[in-house]
Amino acid sequence: xxxxxxxxxxxxxxxxxxxxxxxxxxxxxxxxxxxxxxxxxxxxxxxxxxxxxxxxxxxxxxxxxxxxxxxxxxxxxxxxxxxxxxxxxxxxxxxxxxxxxxxxxxxxxxxxxxxxxxxxxxxxxxxxxxxxxxxxxxxxxxxxxxxxxxxxxxxxxxxxxxxxxxxxxxxxxxxxxxxxxxxxxxxxxxxxxxxxxxxxxxxxxxxxxxxxxxxxxxxxxxxxxxxxxxxxxxxxxxxxxxxxxxxxxxxxxxxxxxxxxxxxxxxxxxxxxxxxxxxxxxxxxxxxxxxxxxxxxxxxxxxxxxxxxxxxxxxxxxxxxxxxxxxxxxxxxxxxxxxxxxxxxxxxxxxxxxxxxxxxxxxxxxxxxxxxxxxx
Numbered sequence: 001x002x003x004x005x006x007x008x009x010x011x012x013x014x015x016x017x018x019x020x021x022x023x024x025x026x027x028x029x030x031x032x033x034x035x036x037x038x039x040x041x042x043x044x045x046x047x048x049x050x051x052x053x054x055x056x057x058x059x060x061x062x063x064x065x066x067x068x069x070x071x072x073x074x075x076x077x078x079x080x081x082x083x084x085x086x087x088x089x090x091x092x093x094x095x096x097x098x099x100x101x102x103x104x105x106x107x108x109x110x111x112x113x114x115x116x117x118x119x120x121x122x123x124x125x126x127x128x129x130x131x132x133x134x135x136x137x138x139x140x141x142x143x144x145x146x147x148x149x150x151x152x153x154x155x156x157x158x159x160x161x162x163x164x165x166x167x168x169x170x171x172x173x174x175x176x177x178x179x180x181x182x183x184x185x186x187x188x189x190x191x192x193x194x195x196x197x198x199x200x201x202x203x204x205x206x207x208x209x210x211x212x213x214x215x216x217x218x219x220x221x222x223x224x225x226x227x228x229x230x231x232x233x234x235x236x237x238x239x240x241x242x243x244x245x246x247x248x249x250x251x252x253x254x255x256x257x258x259x260x261x262x263x264x265x266x267x268x269x270x271x272x273x274x275x276x277x278x279x280x281x282x283x284x285x286x287x288x289x290x291x292x293x294x295x296x297x298x299x300x301x302x303x304x305x306x307x308x309x310x311x312x313x314x315x316x317x318x319x320x321x322x323x324x325x326x327x328x329x330x331x332x333x334x335x336x337x338x339x340x341x342x343x344x345x346x347x348x349x350x351x352x353x354x355x356x357x358x359x360x361x362x363x364x365x366x367x368x369x370x371x372x373x374x375x376x
Contacts, residue, residue, distance in 0.1 A: 001124050003166075003173040004108045007071055008131030010166045011101045013139025014074055014159050015043050015329070020144030020238055021152055022220055028152060029087040037337040040217050042091050044330030046098025047105070051322035054103030055315060056185050063107050063177035068170050070107075074100030075163025082157035102326055106319040134246055141242065144235040191316055197309035198317055200366040204359050205302045205321055206328045208265060211355030212295055213332025215272050218340050218348045219288075225345045226276065227284025237285060241292035248296025257304040258363060260297055265360035267294040272353035276346040299325075 018025060018039035025036050058066045077096035084090045108128065139159070147155040192199055215222070223229040223237065252260045271294060275287040302321055310317035332352070339347035 003169040005131040012135035021147040040333040043098030047102030048327030050102035051106040055319035070104040078160035106322040141239040201305040207359035209328035210332040211352035214336035215349035215352035217333040244292030245296030248293040252297025262363040269356035272349040276349040
C-alpha cells in the first residue's frame with residue numbers, strides 16, 4: 001500500500017507541478033497565465049479518457065505490470081518536458097502524463113479491498129490517497145522551489161527521477177495482482193444507468209473538482225493580486241496548504257462519506273468566496289490553510305463513496321470516478337483560465353464557490369434519498 005501511495009504521490013505531483021510554476025513558466029515560454037494553465041488542462045483531459053480505457057484494455061493483464069508501465073511512462077514524459085525546446089513540446093509531454101495519471105489512478109484506487117482485510121479498507125484507502133495532499137505538501141512546493149532557483153527544467157527532471165524511484169518500489173514491494181474480473185466497455189455506462197449512488201458520486205466529483213481547480217490552478221495570482229502576498233512567500237504558503245490537506249485526508253478517511261462531502265462542499269463554497277474578496281496577507285493565509293484542510297478530504301471521500309456505491313464493481317466504479325475527476329481538473333483549469341484572462345483573478349474562486357454550493361446541494365439530496373429524515 002505504501003508503494004501504491006508513492007505512485008499516487010508521484011503522479012499527482014506530475015499533474016499539478018505547473019500550478020506552483022504557472023507565472024514563471026508563462027514568462028519563460030512567452031505565454032499568458034491562462035495559456036500556461038493548459039499544462040493542467042491537457043493532462044486532465046487525457047487522464048479522464050484514459051481512466052476507463054486503461055481499465056478495460058488492461059483485460060487479464062496483471063495489475064502490478066500495468067501500474068509499473070504507467071509510472072514508467074509518466075517518468076519518461078517528465079524527463080521529456082525537462083528538455084523540451086518550446087511550450088508546444090511541453091504540452092505534448094503533458095499528454096503522456098495524462099495517460100499515466102488516468103490509468104494508474106483507476107487501477108490503484110480500488111486496490112485496498114484486495115490488499116488488506118475488509119475492516120482496514122477505509123484506513124488503507126486513506127493511506128493511498130494520502131499521496132494526493134502529500135503531493136501538495138512536498139511535491140508542488142518542492143517543485144516550485146526547484147523551478148524558482150534551478151529553472152523549470154530542473155523541476156520536471158526531478159519529478160521524472162522520482163518516477164523512476166517509484167517504479168523500483170512497485171517492482172520490489174507490490175505482489176502479483178491478477179485481475180479479479182474482466183471489465184467491458186458496455187459495463188461502464190450500464191453502471192451509471194443502473195446505480196443511482198454511482199451517478200450521484202460522479203456528479204459530486206465533477207462539481208467539487210471543477211470548482212477546486214477553477215480556483216487552485218490560479219492560486220498564485222490570487223494570492224498575489226487579491227491577498228497582496230509577496231511572490232517569494234507563495235511556495236511556503238503552498239507547503240502550509242499541503243500540510244493542512246494531509247490532515248484533512250486522514251480526518252475524512254474514517255468518517256461517513258456523505259456527511260463528510262456535505263461539510264467539505266459547504267466549507268469550500270464559503271472559503272473560495274471569501275478568498276476572492278478579502279484583502280490582506282493575514283486573511284489570505286488563513287483562508288488558504290482552511291482551503292487545504294477542507295479539500296484534503298475530497299479524494300478519499302469520493303473513492304469511499306464509490307466503494308460503498310458499487311462494492312461488487314469497485315474497479316469499474318473507480319474508473320468512472322477517476323475519469324470524471326480528471327476531466328473536471330481540465331474543465332476547472334480551463335474555466336478558471338477564461339475567467340482570469342477575461343475578467344480578473346478573483347473571478348476564478350468566485351466561480352469555484354458557486355460549483356461547491358451546487359455540490360453541497362447534490363450531496364444533501366442524495367443523503368435524503370438514501371435515508372429519509374436523516375443525513376446518511
